[in-house]
Amino acid sequence: MIDPALFDAVRGSVLLHGMDDADLTRLASVCEERQMAEGTTVFIENMAGEALFLIRKGTIRISKMFAEGDEQQLVVLGPAELLGEMAVIDGLHRTATARVVENADLISLKKKDFEVLCQDHPALALKLVLNMVRVFSRRVRDSNNEYRDMLIWSTQSN
Numbered sequence: 001m002i003d004p005a006l007f008d009a010v011r012g013s014v015l016l017h018g019m020d021d022a023d024l025t026r027l028a029s030v031c032e033e034r035q036m037a038e039g040t041t042v043f044i045e046n047m048a049g050e051a052l053f054l055i056r057k058g059t060i061r062i063s064k065m066f067a068e069g070d071e072q073q074l075v076v077l078g079p080a081e082l083l084g085e086m087a088v089i090d091g092l093h094r095t096a097t098a099r100v101v102e103n104a105d106l107i108s109l110k111k112k113d114f115e116v117l118c119q120d121h122p123a124l125a126l127k128l129v130l131n132m133v134r135v136f137s138r139r140v141r142d143s144n145n146e147y148r149d150m151l152i153w154s155t156q157s158n
Contacts, residue, residue, distance in 0.1 A: 004028040006107060009056050013080035014138075015131050016054075023124050030113035034106045042083070042098035042106070049087025049094050051110040052132075055079050058104025064096045076101060085132045088114040 004025045007016060016024070034053075036042065042053060045065055053060075055077055062074045062083065074096060077083055083098055088111045118125040 002028045002031050002033050002107060006033060006056060010054060010080040010107075013054060013082065014134050015082050015085075015128070017131050017134070018127055019124075023127065026117070026121050026124055027109075027128075030109060030117050032108045032110070034108055036100045036104045036106060038100055038103050040100045042100065042104075043094050045095065045097045046093045049084060049090075049092060049111075051108045052085040052088050052114075053083050053098075054107040054109075055081050055083070056105040056107055058106075059101040060104060061099050061101045062096050063099070071097070082132070082135050085135060087111060089129075089132065 004021070004027075007024045007028065010016065019027070033056075036058075042060060043049070057079055060077045060081075060083060062077065063071045064074055065071050084094070086092070086095070088109060091111055114125070114128070117128070
């Protein structure tokens with residue numbers, strides 16, 4: 001359980017879109033705070049996913065291994081951004097690695113606590129799921145645009 005005031009710094013987060021103070025109080029009752037130092041690993045690609053994280057402060061680098069020893073940065077996330085959200089939806093292994101670039105304060109929501117929230121407060125859980133879908137959708141659109149740009153560049157350079 002965290003103090004609902006911890007959400008104040010990230011009220012603009014997509015994850016919290018459409019939530020009132022009562023929603024945030026309920027959400028805070030199932031969340032935890034984690035403070036992580038620069039260089040710390042939040043999670044590693046292929047490990048079991050058990051929680052999502054909302055960044056309150058700091059930056060997190062998301063990367064993926066493409067070949068043995070070849071780790072490529074995908075994105076750097078900052079305050080009010082979300083990572084690891086697929087873990088609470090599907091519970092499958094992590095698809096990337098997340099490392100702290102700048103000391104970070106994170107708010108975490110574990111899959112088991114999300115499931116309790118779904119049973120006890122379905123309207124709030126629905127808001128969370130819809131907000132996570134907004135994040136997925138934006139990321140897919142961004143990826144599609146990057147892929148399109150890459151294809152255009154590769155055809156022009158031939």
